[in-house]
Amino acid sequence: MAVNREPILKRCKALGISPMVMGVAKETKRDPNANKRRKVSEYGLQLKEKQKLKFIYGMLEKPFFHYFELAQKMEGQAGANLITLLESRLDNIAFRMGMAMTRREARQLVVHGHFLVNGKRVDIPSYRVRVGDVISLKENSKKSEKFKQIIEATAGRTTPTWLDVDKEKQTAKVTRLPVKEDLDYEIEEHLIVELYSK
Incomplete structure (x- = not known):
């Protein structure tokens, strides 16, 4: 499987996003206005x-692109639907509930079978959770030193309002579907729709 090994800080700077969005508590020291002089086309x-x-x-x-096609077939705006689909992924929820430092780590932990959805083991990072689903850590994983360190490190992270997280029991319940307003980063999703609609 192809893996993106590009340094996170370098990519964050190029795309204009805070490394905190990626779960990295570092800031780049490079000049943020270095490439502002270049005129960017609509494309x-x-x-x-x-x-x-x-x-x-x-x-x-x-x-x-598969997610975009699904978003187009759903009711409502394709851009908003795309964000909802991406936020509803199991690896993203593992990250959002503070059980992983980054989404990359969350993906790996899901693949290794550390998470349960409604009491059943799920090891597919792209698994789509639904309203009412309860995501929890496996009993064996709760005793793991690795997860104790992660929970300590992510203690100050704010959890989204659409997730009812119980840090003590290490569970999270999906109370509603996520929407754009819940995001901790800026995105102009209509531009993505325009790009794929050409």
Whole structure:
């Protein structure tokens, strides 16, 4: 499987997003205005927004486009639906509930079978959770030193309002579907729709 090994801080600077969005508590020391002089075309802006969303959720082009096709078939606006689909992924929820430092780590932990959805083991990072689903850590994983360190490190992280997180029991319940207003980063999703609609 293809893996993006590009340094997170370098990519964050190029896409204009805070490393905190990626779960990295570092800031780049490079000049943020270094490339501002270049005029960006309309296509360039659309491409940047698509690359930003792909990078945040750690996705490659083919699965990302598949999500876009699903979003178009759903009721409502395709851009808003795309964000809802991406936020509803199991690896993203593991990250949001503070059980992983980054989404990359969350993906790996899900693949290794550390998470349960409604009491059943799920090891598919792209698994779509629904309203009412309860995501929890496996009993064996709760005793793991690794998870104790992660929970300590992510103690100050704010959890989204659409997740009812119980840090003591290490569980999270999906109370509603996520929407754009719940995001901790800026995105112009209509530009992605325009890019794919050409």
